Amino acid sequence: MARRAIICGGSIGGLFCAAFLRQAGWQTIVLERSRNELSGRGAGIVTHDLLVNLIAKTGASISDLGVQVQDRIAFDLEGDRVATLPLPQIVTSWDRVHSLLRALVPAGDYLLDKAVARYIDDRADGVTLVCEDGSQHHGDLLIGADGFRSALRGQMLPDVQPQYSGYVVWRCLAHEADLPDDLRDQVFDSFGFFLPQGTQILGYPIAGPLNDLRFGHRRYNFVWYAPVDGAELADMLTDATGYQHSITIPPPLVRDDVLERMQQFARSHLAKPFLDILARSERPFFTPIYDHLSPVFARGQVALAGDAACVARPHVGMGVTKAASDAEALARHLSNTAIPLALQSYNKERQTASALAFDTGRRLGSYIFAAPAFGQNLDGRNNPNLARIMAETAVVPAVSD
Ligand SMILES: Cc1cc2nc3c(=O)[nH]c(=O)nc-3n(C[C@H](O)[C@H](O)[C@H](O)COP(=O)(O)OP(=O)(O)OC[C@H]3O[C@@H](n4cnc5c(N)ncnc54)[C@H](O)[C@@H]3O)c2cc1C
CATH class of the missing domain: 3.30.9.60 (D-Amino Acid Oxidase; Chain A, domain 2)
Structure with missing residues (x-):
């Protein structure tokens, strides 16, 4: 049976995670706090070859990207x-990047108006996510892609503050x-x-x-x-x-x-x-x-990705590329090995790379x-x-x- 990932946060980081994990054969469900479809108020995003390649790898079209x-x-x-x-x-x-990725997720797998409150990760058979409306969602893996004020990071690493x-x-x-x-x-x-x-x-x-x-x-x-x-x-x-x-x-x-x-x-x-x-x-x-940099990007069966894991100051123009790279690495490691080992490898690869973006943002x-x-x-x-x-x-x- 397909393994199931619950993704907290339906912005760019969460959508990249859904896209790459679905490609790797996972079932995914995305829970987004906002009541309405997200919009970026016209914010510009500078692309790099790495980002363009990762967007293409999700299967989304890169023609007319910008x-x-x-x-x-x-x-x-x-x-x-x-x-x-x-x-x-x-x-x-x-908006362009978000809409390209949003189109890859089937409607029933993306739920709006789902504010995540906390998780319970003490079961051998998975992790349970509890929403503010009282609903619970169970999966093999939980991903916190819920932005720089992440509720999941707050529970996992309460000392990490922007x-x-x-x-x-x-x-x-x-x-x-x-x-x-x-x-x-x-x-x-x-x-x-x-x-x-x-x-x-x-x-x-x-x-x-x-x-x-x-x-x-x-x-x-x-x-x-x-x-x-x-x-x-x-x-x-x-x-x-x-x-x-x-x-x-x-x-x-x-x-x-x-x-x-x-x-x-x-x-x-x-x-x-x-x-x-x-x-x-x-x-x-x-x-x-x-800005902030989490000392670890995963613990138990919970992984952090995108701005939830690290925010580098925007001079470095890496927020979206970093979120895409986190998602790609997570899916790649999970394809190769069991969840605990995969999360260890993910943490090592992405915490190190994010620290470089974090330091560069501070220097600039x-x-x-x-x-x-x-x-x-x-x-x-x-x-x-x-x-x-x-x-x-x-x-x-x-x-x-
Ligand atoms: C001025 C400025 C310029 C920038 N320029 C660039 C640039 O040129 N290039 C670039 O790559 N990046 C840039 N960035 C950064 C980029 O916008 C972000 O890094 C990127 O969007 C991160 O995506 P994310 O999905 O990790 O987090 P977010 O986009 O913050 O998404 C988090 C999502 O989680 C949801 N959420 C939060 N809490 C909960 C909860 N409890 N339950 C459920 N859902 C929840 C939120 O509603 C949101 O949709 C810039 C940022 C700024 C401020």
Whole structure:
């Protein structure tokens, strides 16, 4: 009889696990807390060959995956180009990857409105998952793909807590049709950077709604890392009713005066192309940047995958690739050997690889706070780490000496 895996979390990590385990002959059931089908609010995802190959390996189509950029460019404050690095990449969107994987899971095997509360892993014949609605699900293996605030990790490794980085990321998204021709020509074919002291900004084109890749129908997405101390963050996480959200705040609840403060700062500190895009952006929203690395990725008959196991800061552009690699490795080890040994091998392979992404994310993030080479670097022309940031952001980190 087919072995059965229960997957907690129906986002990209959970769906990759379902796809690869089904290929390996497992029965899978995905339990997702959200009441509605998930959507990524247009968030862009930079792809690597590794990710494209893993998507193809699930059986999903990789045609029309996203927008091709040819190179990376850095602007100064006025919008003049100060550096160019040839580096072709396809930039896709969270929604595109999610919908490709979602289509691989039969309807009855993906349950919405199932918030997982805890698990019982003391039975020789499997593991039982208990949902907040009281329902129970039994399987041979449980996978926690329930994101960076994972309930399953909370039970398995209560001491592992996300660490605040000291900065947030503002995300802006503008429709190509809303940009003047000269601005579109300036930004649309490249991955763009602005790297003054005290901040990092990078932007790139992504598909329009419903994966529309046609000229004139695409969107431009930029992310702006901005230092925010603990007191200011607490204020930014407080909504108009005075309620202070923990960790993050739903975008529609970000107060107007918080947005206005950001816009004011942008007017004097943002490179002109990004400022012009901000002026035409949908309502921007921010996410505080956290990271964490679990010391083990499996215990008993429970495995952690994706952001539940490790979040590397997004500079490294590895979240989706990491989740896909976790899922592929898990299914591969489970195909070769019995569950306890397979989970040991999975832990060894993926904890080590994730630690590398985690360290690289921290290093790239630390450049936000690095002093300029000489004088000031408010115009983005004098960043001692410019070449490194341009070359290493959103690139799979390679093991080095
Ligand atoms: C600004 C920013 C930029 C990024 N850029 C990139 C990029 O360029 N490239 C890239 O690869 N990655 C990027 N990422 C990271 C990427 O989005 C994530 O790493 C990736 O989506 C992880 O997927 P996941 O399925 O592990 O976790 P999540 O997407 O967090 O999914 C967890 C799921 O579990 C569900 N869940 C939670 N708790 C429960 C529960 N108790 N019961 C049931 N379900 C539950 C949640 O509803 C959610 O659907 C970026 C992230 C940020 C913040």
